[in-house]
Each structure stands twice: as structure tokens, then as C-alpha cells.
Amino acid sequence: MFVSLTACFDGNGSGSSLNTGDDNPDVIASLAVTSYAPTDGATAVGTNSKVVAVFNKAMKPETLTQNSFTLQGAGETAIVGAVGYNADTRTTTLAPNGALTPNTVYTATITTVAEDESGANLLNNVEWSFTTAATTDTAAPTVNTSSPADLATDVLRNTKVNVTFSEAIDPATLSGTSFKLSKNSDSSVVSGNLRYVNPTTVVFSPASVLDDSAAYTLTLTTTLTDLAGNSLVLSSIGFTTGSEVSSSPATVDLGTAGNYVILAKTGISTTGTTKITGDIAVSPEARTAITGFSETLAPDGTFATSSLVTGKLFAADMTSPTPTQLTTAVSNMETAYSDAAGRLDPDFTELGAGEIGGLTLDPGLYKWGTGVLVTSDVTLNGSASDVWIFQIGQDLKLEDGKAVVLTGGALPENVFWQVAGEVTLQAGTTFNGIMLGQTAIVVKSGAVINGRALAQTAVTLISNDVNEPAQ
Incomplete structure (x- = not known):
């Protein structure tokens, strides 16, 4: 369960070692800034504040300087201050030499000069802004x-x-x-x-x-x-x-919803060259809610076919027994969502405050009352029998080119993402697992799904590969 923590640093003399996670040898992830503070858009930041950023990889300290990590106020020259790197936490900190200007918008930038230990640079500059308060920060953290x-x-x-x-x-x-x-x-x-x-x-x-x-x-x-x-x-x-040691949670039973790689209640649409392996279905909407597939209705009217789908297309207005089968499948989908959402005693709550990019997650039950954001690859490491359930109270979003990576034999059919808000897979992302979405699932250009997209509203595709896992 929980976050896998390896590649330790020992030397603080207290029996604990600092660690920021090890680069998984099965995954070659791009160097990324996974989080920073003050956060983008923050207001009332004390004029005596430092600025810190967290990387997903160990860095070359000499590439983090006043030239590659800058802070500049609106209408001002760049702030002069000490820029340092902490290898234990994979963080860089800019400490201004003096107080920041009150009530001013500041922009922090880390440029592509920043380089990890393997010699890889940031692919793009990372930039974020915040606004200072009128005075210094004197409040103690809690x-x-x-x-x-x-x-x-x-x-x-x-x-x-x-x-x-x-x-x-x-x-x-x-x-x-x-x-x-x-x-x-x-x-x-x-x-x-x-x-x-x-x-x-x-x-x-x-x-x-x-x-x-x-x-x-x-x-x-x-x-x-x-x-x-x-x-x-x-x-x-x-x-x-107590006396117990946790193990993987029980799998979520999809019922007949597991017969479909995509199942939606209000519509399935695609543009561009999409390639789907597995059956797709919409219900209680009619076949007109399936758009962009140029489908052909079978002679008996129970299903349709499309050059974009290696499988069949179903809708609620097709010939019996299709409508009844789809009603059952949608009911099973909603039951599976409730099952995943109702699991008690999560192994981890609010992990990373919703930012899980760069982490390696062991099997278990994870819960967030907020949304979840993946700004760098997240790895799920476990065996073929291990199960992950993610309870997400708001939206789930994978940023451009990022991935949910499975290692150690983990299988997409054992990963369940219960999402109360919208699921957004940005361009070029790779997603592994079963999406149980209460609202929309939006898949941008070139994104790949290895799993299922089961939505209580609509699924929108743009030139995607969607691959059905084992049942």
C-alpha cells in the first residue's frame, strides 16, 4: 500500500532518512518540476518569503543558479538572492537578499538550463506567479x-x-x-x-x-x-x-459493464483517427449519440460496426435484446462506482495534496476530497494480483505527455479510478486503469487508454488508441 520510498539518504543520526523517491528503472520519465511554493496565483504572500520548487529527479546542483532560477516583480529587475539545491528533498530554493516589494505580482521561472544527474534538461521553462502581501509573514505554520x-x-x-x-x-x-x-x-x-x-x-x-x-x-x-x-x-x-497488516483491497466488480471498453450514458464522440479495441455502448441515449464513427448497422439491428472499432457498437434504440442488456450494464456501472466510492478506511488520504506526479504508489486504497493532478509520470508498482482504488472527490487530470505507468507486473484491470468530477487526459498522455467517472471523460489528441472509460455522462475522443484489458 502507500507510497513506495526508496533510494534513501542516511546521515541525520536519528534513525530516519530523507528520500524523494527513486527513478524507476522500468520508466524513463522526463525531468519535471512537480510542485512549487508559493503556488501559482497565490495572494498575500509575505514579503519575507523564499521560493521553492520540487523536482522528480536528482539534479546537478551547478545547473541551478541565479541565471536558471529567477524571480522578478512586475516592472522590476530580477531579484538577487541565493539559489541552492537540497539533494535530500530534490528541491531548489531561491532566498531573496532583501524583502520583496509589497502588493506586487512576482513571476518565478526555472529555465531549461536546469539539468538532472543523467544530463537531461527540462523540456520547457517552468513559470508561475504570485502576489505579495503588504507586510512580512509572521504567522506560524500549523x-x-x-x-x-x-x-x-x-x-x-x-x-x-x-x-x-x-x-x-x-x-x-x-x-x-x-x-x-x-x-x-x-x-x-x-x-x-x-x-x-x-x-x-x-x-x-x-x-x-x-x-x-x-x-x-x-x-x-x-x-x-x-x-x-x-x-x-x-x-x-x-x-x-492494532494487530492487522494491510493488503490490497478487493477488486471492484464491474458486472456486465466490464463487457465494454467504453460505456457512457449521454454520448460517445470522436474526431480524427481513433482506434478502439473492444465494444463500446451508449444508453439510455439512442445511436445518434454515437458520433464520428461512420458506423454501419448490422442486418439484425442489434449492433453496429465501424472501421475505427475492433469490436461492436451498441445503443439503447437497437433491436432486442440490446436495450435490456445495456440497461443492466449501466446499472452495473453505477453500482461499481458506488462500490469504489464507498470503500472505507483508506490507506492514504489527501496524498500530495492532490499532486501525485513523480510518485510510485504501492497497492491500496487512496482517497482525496479534492481533485488529483498528474504533472509528471506516476508509477503503480505491484504484482499481477495487486489492486489499486483511487477515490477522487473532484477532477482528475493528466497533463500533456504524462503517464500512469504500471511496473512489477501490475495490470490495468486491477486499477480503479473513481472520479466524482471530470476526467481529462491531455494530449499525448498514457492512462492505465478503469475510469469510473460520474461526469465527463475527455481524451485529448494522441492520448492512449489501456483500460476502460465508464462514464455516467459522455466520453469525448480525439485521435486516440483505446485498448481493452482482460476481464
Whole structure:
């Protein structure tokens, strides 16, 4: 379950090592900035704030300088300040020499000069903007949420501890002494790995399962500061383990909805040269809701064919028994959505504050009340029998050219994306898994789906490859 944390750095003397995830040898992902702070569009940023960005790969420090990482206010010259790289957290930080101008829009830019250890550069400049406040930031950061929650009981023994802060934390202040898990009975420090997922989210992964029915305390010290240097108030989170160790969740039963690679209630449309392997269907709408396929109705009227589909096309106004079969399939699709959405006791909640690009995710149940964004490749690593269920309260979006990558034998038919909002696969993306969408599924030019698109509204395609997995 949880986020796989490897390629450790050890040397903080506390039994914990910082880690930002290892490049998976099965995947060649482009160098990317996965998150940054202040965030794009942020307002009321203290005039004493630093700027930080997180990479998905280990970087060459010499390529991160005042020339490749700049900050400029509207109508001003570029800010002069120290630019540094933290290998433990794969972050670069720009610390201005003086205060920023109040009430001013600033633009941060990291150029394609930035280079990872393999010699690969950013494909494009990364740019974002924020607006300063009238004064400095003097507010102390706080803990927003944690998993396990404070005072939680019967916690899984292979839990990983996820803390989300109220604002960005300075990565230079994160260590095994400022973020420490201890066993209450003997005050022993739990060894493991720390992960700076993004500027507001930190994950601790114990090196081994925790003891049965034991009390633990996570201590967050005042050494942790925000980007303005304000110290976190000394905080602690206590929980007690149970006796269980988690395993993969049970698979989601698709019923007869699993007979279709695309199933939608209000329409399926395509433009360009789309290639679909598997059956597609729309119901309760009629065949006119399937557009762009130039389909031909079979002589018995029960299905249609298209040169774009290696399979059959079905609609609710076709000859019996098709309408009844589709009514059942749509009902099964809605039941599968409810099943996935209703799974309890997620292994991880609000991971990465919704940004999961660059992560490697082990099998398990993941839950977000917000949307989920993939700005660099995300990897699902597990065996052919492992299952992933993602509960997403808002939208799911893969940015241009990014991928959901399966390694270790993981199969797309065992990955379920339950999405309350819209699913958007930008141009050139590669998606693995079963989409259970409550609203629209929009697939941009050249995107590839290995799995199923099951939508309670419409599916829109543009020159895509859609490949049906095993049932």
C-alpha cells in the first residue's frame, strides 16, 4: 500500500532518512518540476518569503543558479538572492537578499538550463506567479491534517505517516530530528524514510512494520519552519496500532459493464483517427449519440460496426435484446462506482495534496476530497494480483505527455479510478486503469487508454488508441 520510498539518504543520526523517491528503472520519465511554493496565483504572500520548487529527479546542483532560477516583480529587475539545491528533498530554493516589494505580482521561472544527474534538461521553462502581501509573514505554520489522525486506534501496523501543513515548509528544516516517530513504551525512535512530497506534505515510511497494539507518537519540532522562517509550534500526533497488516483491497466488480471498453450514458464522440479495441455502448441515449464513427448497422439491428472499432457498437434504440442488456450494464456501472466510492478506511488520504506526479504508489486504497493532478509520470508498482482504488472527490487530470505507468507486473484491470468530477487526459498522455467517472471523460489528441472509460455522462475522443484489458 502507500507510497513506495526508496533510494534513501542516511546521515541525520536519528534513525530516519530523507528520500524523494527513486527513478524507476522500468520508466524513463522526463525531468519535471512537480510542485512549487508559493503556488501559482497565490495572494498575500509575505514579503519575507523564499521560493521553492520540487523536482522528480536528482539534479546537478551547478545547473541551478541565479541565471536558471529567477524571480522578478512586475516592472522590476530580477531579484538577487541565493539559489541552492537540497539533494535530500530534490528541491531548489531561491532566498531573496532583501524583502520583496509589497502588493506586487512576482513571476518565478526555472529555465531549461536546469539539468538532472543523467544530463537531461527540462523540456520547457517552468513559470508561475504570485502576489505579495503588504507586510512580512509572521504567522506560524500549523498541522492541517495527519494520517493516522491524532488519537487514532487500531492503526494498521504497516501504516505510513502523512502530515499536511497549513503552508509550505522549508525543505532545509526537514530531518529525522524535526519529524520523529517514537514508541511510547521505551522512547525508541522508529527508523525509516522521510519524503518531501510537495511543499506542504511530508510522509514518513517506517523501515519495518510497527509493533502490535503499541502506542506511538510523532513529534514535530520547532526546527521546522515555513518559507518565511516562522517556526512550527511544537506538535505531537499520537496513535495506537492494532494487530492487522494491510493488503490490497478487493477488486471492484464491474458486472456486465466490464463487457465494454467504453460505456457512457449521454454520448460517445470522436474526431480524427481513433482506434478502439473492444465494444463500446451508449444508453439510455439512442445511436445518434454515437458520433464520428461512420458506423454501419448490422442486418439484425442489434449492433453496429465501424472501421475505427475492433469490436461492436451498441445503443439503447437497437433491436432486442440490446436495450435490456445495456440497461443492466449501466446499472452495473453505477453500482461499481458506488462500490469504489464507498470503500472505507483508506490507506492514504489527501496524498500530495492532490499532486501525485513523480510518485510510485504501492497497492491500496487512496482517497482525496479534492481533485488529483498528474504533472509528471506516476508509477503503480505491484504484482499481477495487486489492486489499486483511487477515490477522487473532484477532477482528475493528466497533463500533456504524462503517464500512469504500471511496473512489477501490475495490470490495468486491477486499477480503479473513481472520479466524482471530470476526467481529462491531455494530449499525448498514457492512462492505465478503469475510469469510473460520474461526469465527463475527455481524451485529448494522441492520448492512449489501456483500460476502460465508464462514464455516467459522455466520453469525448480525439485521435486516440483505446485498448481493452482482460476481464
